[in-house]
Amino acid sequence: MAGDQGREHYHFQLHDELSALFSRKPPGGAVDPGPRGFDLQTVSPLPSFTDLLHGPVMDYDSLGRDLGLSCSAPSGVLGSGGTASPELMTDGNDNARGGATPLTPNSSVSSSSTEAAGEEDGERCKKDQLKLEDEEEEEEEQQAKDDDEGGDTNKTKKKGEKRQSQPRFAFVTKSEVDHLDDGYRWRKYGQKAVKNSPYPRSYYRCTTQKCPVKKRVERSYQDHTIVITTYEGKHNHQSPATARGSTRLIAPLPMMSTSFCQELMMHQIPQLNSSDTQQGNPNPIVFLASLLPSLQQSHFPDCGLLQDIVPSLVHGSQP
DNA sequence: CGGGTTTGACCAGCGC
DNA sequence: GCGCTGGTCAAACCCG
Numbered sequence: 001m002a003g004d005q006g007r008e009h010y011h012f013q014l015h016d017e018l019s020a021l022f023s024r025k026p027p028g029g030a031v032d033p034g035p036r037g038f039d040l041q042t043v044s045p046l047p048s049f050t051d052l053l054h055g056p057v058m059d060y061d062s063l064g065r066d067l068g069l070s071c072s073a074p075s076g077v078l079g080s081g082g083t084a085s086p087e088l089m090t091d092g093n094d095n096a097r098g099g100a101t102p103l104t105p106n107s108s109v110s111s112s113s114t115e116a117a118g119e120e121d122g123e124r125c126k127k128d129q130l131k132l133e134d135e136e137e138e139e140e141e142q143q144a145k146d147d148d149e150g151g152d153t154n155k156t157k158k159k160g161e162k163r164q165s166q167p168r169f170a171f172v173t174k175s176e177v178d179h180l181d182d183g184y185r186w187r188k189y190g191q192k193a194v195k196n197s198p199y200p201r202s203y204y205r206c207t208t209q210k211c212p213v214k215k216r217v218e219r220s221y222q223d224h225t226i227v228i229t230t231y232e233g234k235h236n237h238q239s240p241a242t243a244r245g246s247t248r249l250i251a252p253l254p255m256m257s258t259s260f261c262q263e264l265m266m267h268q269i270p271q272l273n274s275s276d277t278q279q280g281n282p283n284p285i286v287f288l289a290s291l292l293p294s295l296q297q298s299h300f301p302d303c304g305l306l307q308d309i310v311p312s313l314v315h316g317s318q319p
Numbered sequence: 320c321g322g323g324t325t326t327g328a329c330c331a332g333c334g335c
Numbered sequence: 336g337c338g339c340t341g342g343t344c345a346a347a348c349c350c351g
Binding site (some may be wrong): 187188189207 | 325
């Protein structure tokens, strides 16, 4: 619903964690009302959550672990723990394809947890986290059984069964468009007004048959350009994009894991706060270019991938 | 005509 | 028990 963008801003709360992140102050102390620190708006085809999502089976659990985001630290998902992992954002703007200039090829800040951006209530989140840790184990077992039986467990849940037991992974993306192209095809099956939010939450399902993955898309109330996408479940198939031949982007997945993302975060934040963005440099490319050398040193024995993906960047930053 | 979106209704979980 | 809220369903509608 693009028409939602023109609405007035009510006062309401979204996720404290996200709010904390988005209202991150620059070192100078001045309050920065927007997430400009992550404003990578013109960066295009980079490995990002799109790539992380790609692959025959997307494992959010391991992805979350890889990103160093522990579900046991519910309130620290984004803001407090320093565990958020802003990623280089993808092209991924399918909505803008077909000639129209992408308003903002999205930048993203990924977060992860079983709840992550999905819950606005911190207290409840904490409780849920504890429950989810147990439930996920049970659910996995249950799902394994169901798979064996060939049953479709997603349609009608037995009484007493709880929803939201699938592993979840949230991405925070700066984008003008709600529905980001992550390589998969999604069908919208619902939309709800969110409490205290002027922006509705949209519900999508993967259109691939028997694929249980869902995602929720909502906007931050503090900055309507911030899109919070929460994925739930695991794809049991390849992404159409991958099938079309973008398999190269899958390759870095292992490298995107664990320390890389954390390191990326560590690299990004200071630079974002202190250098280009602080000086109001509108060109995110500069930021990325500055990021690359450190990546090469620390985590990319072979930076060919990045070079492939952003050749102009690399070439531009290397004499 | 098939596939996607919209939207009101329904249901379940949770807090009071 | 009741009301609120999030999540889902499904009919109607839209579009290529």
